[in-house]
Amino acid sequence: MAAYVLPFEKPIVDLVSRVRELRALAEHDRKLESELRRLEEKAKKLAKEIFADLSPWQKVQLSRHPNRPYTLDYVERFITDWTELAGDRVFGEDSAIVAGMGRFHGRGVMVIGHQKGRGAKDNVRRNFGMPHPEGYRKARRLYDLADRFRLPILTFIDTPGAYPGIGAEERGQSEAIGACLASMARAEVPIIATIIGEGGSGGALALGVANRVHVLEYGTYSVITPEGCASILWKDGSKAEEAATRMKMTAPDLLRFKAVDRVVDEPAGGAHQDPAAAAAFVERAIIDALKDLSTLGPAELAQDRYTRFRALGAFVG
Numbered sequence: 001m002a003a004y005v006l007p008f009e010k011p012i013v014d015l016v017s018r019v020r021e022l023r024a025l026a027e028h029d030r031k032l033e034s035e036l037r038r039l040e041e042k043a044k045k046l047a048k049e050i051f052a053d054l055s056p057w058q059k060v061q062l063s064r065h066p067n068r069p070y071t072l073d074y075v076e077r078f079i080t081d082w083t084e085l086a087g088d089r090v091f092g093e094d095s096a097i098v099a100g101m102g103r104f105h106g107r108g109v110m111v112i113g114h115q116k117g118r119g120a121k122d123n124v125r126r127n128f129g130m131p132h133p134e135g136y137r138k139a140r141r142l143y144d145l146a147d148r149f150r151l152p153i154l155t156f157i158d159t160p161g162a163y164p165g166i167g168a169e170e171r172g173q174s175e176a177i178g179a180c181l182a183s184m185a186r187a188e189v190p191i192i193a194t195i196i197g198e199g200g201s202g203g204a205l206a207l208g209v210a211n212r213v214h215v216l217e218y219g220t221y222s223v224i225t226p227e228g229c230a231s232i233l234w235k236d237g238s239k240a241e242e243a244a245t246r247m248k249m250t251a252p253d254l255l256r257f258k259a260v261d262r263v264v265d266e267p268a269g270g271a272h273q274d275p276a277a278a279a280a281f282v283e284r285a286i287i288d289a290l291k292d293l294s295t296l297g298p299a300e301l302a303q304d305r306y307t308r309f310r311a312l313g314a315f316v317g
């Protein structure tokens with residue numbers, strides 16, 4: 001994975017690298033465990049100090065970090081017996097959305113998530129995580145399949161938005177997204193959505209009509225990118241930083257407005273500094289959510305989802 005360091009990350013990157021090296025050595029020499037714990041605590045403290053005052057724009061940058069774990073990285077760590085499923089049975093395959101069946105702690109599940117690429121060629125193949133209509137129709141097909149076989153649905157959101165190209169519009173981009181919303185709304189199985197990076201517009205919501213919506217600590221969720229918002233409001237995309245502040249799109253604000261149900265902690269320095277630890281945090285949150293929903297019957301799960309989304313944006317007081 002290519003090195004990529006944001007300016008405000010630099011003070012902790014070297015320290016986190018030393019922690020990784022020492023952790024590898026400590027696996028073969030237990031005498032190093034005390035030094036490892038000391039260094040881990042130092043890294044956590046330094047990251048907490050630096051990241052405590054991050055601006056919304058800096059959090060947006062973190063949510064887009066090219067080294068962050070993507071959907072398949074999480075699948076690799078806690079989904080077993082993974083079988084990827086492809087195609088929308090209408091037009092073709094879209095690699096910007098990955099989907100398949102597997103087992104989560106022994107329980108059959110359907111997994112659907114946005115997938116960005118690593119490097120130029122892979123990003124082109126995956127269209128930088130911006131799905132075409134066929135990607136959403138694949139997702140809709142598998143929502144219905146999961147509902148038919150009573151499989152819980154786990155989604156992972158990480159996209160700047162649906163692809164806005166002419167071809168995508170001609171093939172019914174908005175209809176495909178709307179069909180996803182409808183399928184998720186009526187599914188009588190538990191649906192857990194996790195925003196693992198950036199969640200942009202309807203392209204994100206097509207994977208987000210869930211009973212429980214989680215967001216990683218440095219994830220974002222909004223109706224448009226800050227750059228797009230700035231271009232519309234001020235005719236100046238360079239004002240993206242100001243837009244990010246006004247949009248209230250970061251995890252603390254999302255939780256305060258009840259757009260999400262839980263903020264999932266990230267390792268010191270962000271998920272990309274320790275993908276294994278990040279996956280463990282996400283895994284724990286999904287376990288808790290499935291347990292919380294286990295008392296609801298099929299019709300109650302759909303009603304729970306309806307009630308959750310009807311309450312969004314309500315003015316009280």
